[in-house]
Amino acid sequence: ETGVTQTPRHLVMGMTNKKSLKCEQHLGHNAMYWYKQSAKKPLELMFVYSLEERVENNSVPSRFSPECPNSSHLFLHLHTLQPEDSALYLCASSLNRGHEAFFGQGTRLTVV
Amino acid sequence: KQEVTQIPAALSVPEGENLVLNCSFTDSAIYNLQWFRQDPGKGLTSLLLIQSSQREQTSGRLNASLDKSSGRSTLYIAASQPGDSATYLCAASNDYKLSFGAGTTVTVRA
Numbered sequence: 001e002t003g004v005t006q007t008p009r010h011l012v013m014g015m016t017n018k019k020s021l022k023c024e025q026h027l028g029h030n031a032m033y034w035y036k037q038s039a040k041k042p043l044e045l046m047f048v049y050s051l052e053e054r055v056e057n058n059s060v061p062s063r064f065s066p067e068c069p070n071s072s073h074l075f076l077h078l079h080t081l082q083p084e085d086s087a088l089y090l091c092a093s094s095l096n097r098g099h100e101a102f103f104g105q106g107t108r109l110t111v112v
Numbered sequence: 113k114q115e116v117t118q119i120p121a122a123l124s125v126p127e128g129e130n131l132v133l134n135c136s137f138t139d140s141a142i143y144n145l146q147w148f149r150q151d152p153g154k155g156l157t158s159l160l161l162i163q164s165s166q167r168e169q170t171s172g173r174l175n176a177s178l179d180k181s182s183g184r185s186t187l188y189i190a191a192s193q194p195g196d197s198a199t200y201l202c203a204a205s206n207d208y209k210l211s212f213g214a215g216t217t218v219t220v221r222a
Contacts, residue, residue: 002155002157002158004155006155017202031208033208033210040214040216041214042116042211042212042213042214043201043203043210045209045210047209047211048208050208055208056209060212068212073131088153090155090156092156092210097143097205097207097208098143098144098157098162098207100144100146100205101158101205101210102158103145103148103155103156103157104155105154105155106153106154106155108153
């Protein structure tokens with residue numbers, strides 16, 4: 001248990017669906033992150049929020065839309081995804097920049 | 113742009129042998145270097161974090177060194193056990209961004 005919880009753990013969605021991934025941290029951290037892990041590729045940073053403000057958007061397509069309503073919760077809204085978006089999506093948090101990062105268990109997303 | 117490389121990509125050793133995992137990075141202006149473990153289909157578990165001002169960090173059988181000037185870190189795992197079988201990832205921190213290597217997949221044979 002890392003203190004970072006992601007739901008759902010598995011998600012299958014069609015290309016026309018809209019779904020959301022949820023991340024919650026109980027560590028009192030100020031920064032939260034979304035990462036994408038595709039097969040045979042290193043983890044890719046998608047978004048970073050610090051104190052609920054987006055501080056990094058790593059050229060992610062607009063079909064991925066993040067939301068950070070407070071410092072404990074982070075969402076990733078998904079719409080009109082492509083099969084190549086199938087991957088493990090990981091949420092992480094850290095106290096501040098440059099501090100140790102803690103990861104959730106991930107959501108395994110399959111787009112059909 | 114920070115580039116992180118891990119060598120070797122895979123490693124298989126008999127139980128009891130010491131493991132040496134290498135990580136190199138191109139931008140030495142890092143906040144820290146973090147080592148993670150990932151089991152198949154699971155999230156990442158933080159193993160060790162070395163601040164940029166430190167040379168090494170130890171936790172139990174794990175020891176990680178950092179040479180910032182040459183852009184290298186090494187993770188040593190002493191007296192390996194079958195439960196150490198996993199993928200090990202290193203990540204270099206620049207500001208808010210963690211840049212990851214592709215990982216070293218370790219198999220410890222009983």
